[in-house]
Amino acid sequence: PLGPVPLGKDNVYQLTMIEAAFHHLPHPSDSERLRHYLPRNPCPTPSYYQQVPPPHADSVDFFQKLSTETLFFIFYYMEGTKAQYLAAKALKKQSWRFHTKYMMWFQRHEEPKSITEDYEQGTYIYFDYEKWGQRKKEGFTFEYRYLE
């Protein structure tokens, strides 16, 4: 039984300002750090494409199923995000190790020739993000103290 209440002067002013602001809505990326390498460029895809990530897409199990190349893409192109963090965890589960001195990921290629308290020497595979591929590194000395 409550009839309409005429809008006051203030409300009319508020409505005008809200309508103006409606044309400059904040975008979710306005609340995120700048992504130099992969800014959000929303691209309208056909509606029959998957529009939202599959459930549990933000879990390590999901990331573990991704290919090594995909994990490295996520690690190097989505830096500073939860995706990078999950990709790092998944890579470790694929027995990759991040070497903080060389800022690179390594994987033991065969049983190392010599192992001491501080390091192990042998042949390793590393991920070369310049050439975007896995490459062998003969006679490499892997110092444990730099293991991240």
Next chain:
Amino acid sequence: FDDPPGLHEKTEYLLREWVNMYHSPAAGRDSTKAFTCFVQQFSEVTKHLLSKQMHQQSILKTDELITRFFRLCTEMCVDLCYRALSEQTHNPTLVRAKCFHTLDAYVRLIALLVKHSGDTANTITKINLLNKVLGIVAGVLLQDHEVRYTEFQQLPYHRIFIMLFIELNAPEPILESINYQVLAAFCQVFHILRPAKAPGFAYAWLELISHRVFIGRLLALTPHQRGWGMYAQLLMDLFKLLAPFLRNADLNKPTQLLYKGTLRVLLVLLHDFPEFLCDYHYTFCDVIPPNCIQMRNLVLSAFPRQMRLPDPFTPNLKVDNLPDITQAPRILTNYVGIIQPPSFKKDLESYLKTRSPITFLSDLKSNLQSSESGCHYNIQLINALVLYVGTQAIQHVHSKGQTPSISTIAPSSHMDIFQNLAVNLDTEGRYLFLTAISNQLRYPNSHTHYFSCTLLYLFAQANTEAIQEQITRVLLERLIVNRPHPWGLLITFIELIKNPTYKFWNHEFVHCAPEIQKLFESVARSCM
């Protein structure tokens, strides 16, 4: 006004220097190297200005200089954004990258100055500086909002606030030690910039207070729920902006978007922090317009996570025997203080105790009326009166060694008041009165139980069918909207249509229209 000569140029120079340092590879981790270098330059400039200024004998304190520095920096950043936004590139990503290039650097500078001002233990200096800077940014925003009117742009301010908030909530020991004061500072500035005050900033404002880091810090991580009261205040600010538009149920696209955004935030709160909505339901229902049914249902549907609600449709559900039904819910609002004026409160207390002054009942309706334009009744007073009388009634029943039930809640002075309101108020007044009662129908607790019995009692004792019809309408309008529906509402309605005592199906209005009859029957069927 009267910035010392040269300050503007010096500030522009310092800001430009800092932005370059911030983005240079040599900035070091978290820009600490760049910051050390900047502070030297900053102190040289201030020393120079202070000394120069001294010659003109106008004493310029460092503190004031810092204030001017931050205001000028903020204005420069804002101007840069307006210039970037006005360029006709239709590439919002490019425009944003250009704006954020400077804004993020400025934010980092503020964060570093806050973190490193005063020595580590001296948190007061840090918080004072933060409050000062937030106040300055808010001041620039409000002035800009007023001057530019519909040309106002939220972008620079939104970016400054959110990135500064995220920076100051990084997991660092120095920040953890001042986190509560940081949250309080941001809640205070967001209250100053509440949507009713800066409606052109409303969308950004809702984005800010619903940001995952902000909600996480205020509602989840701050111990002992110390952030809940501050967050409730911000939600109130939001409801107060929306209320006039929701009240008339005429939302255009912009306000519809704001409303839908509010529903999303409330759904997150209902899912993650239902106890928060339980504690502040009264406060929120005081400002949510009475005809804003679904949003209010959303607030009233919250129940404590550890509580298991029996299915309201359970045959022969014995509500009186539920363990939680005797527990009083937590209500963190001083609703008693709303019962004004003191003379009215005194007469109310006296009537509840001794049923005198007898004029209390006859004066009741006029005491509830309001001179405010557009509303004949003081809704907040009606809500407070209903809750207060109800809580006193529950105590009164307990004092007689009984538990509230349909047979123990009357006769009593409390029920005299409710029956008087049911009979003497006009349709609008009675609608507001019945709404105040229905707003207590929530999860199993002593208020839900008492007010459910009260509503059924008023239905049974009604001396005209109009009252019974209106009670039905008030319940029905809450049931026919999309979910969620509060548990207490469902059990009350089911009892009304099932229990032969109320002769519900005999009433004319039940058969007033085929779709209404069908609706009642469908509800009845799901009960059986």
Next chain:
Amino acid sequence: PGIDLTTLGLNLNSPENLYSTFQSPWADAPCRPQDIDFHVPAEYLTN
């Protein structure tokens, strides 16, 4: 009748909290992992 609140893009039956991936009041989907800033070890910031 209000709005069907299950169509606002929030997974209301999720066992996890919704706020940690809440993207925006205007977004009808939660954040993706690459949208969420995360305090990764500084060494990961290789760019």
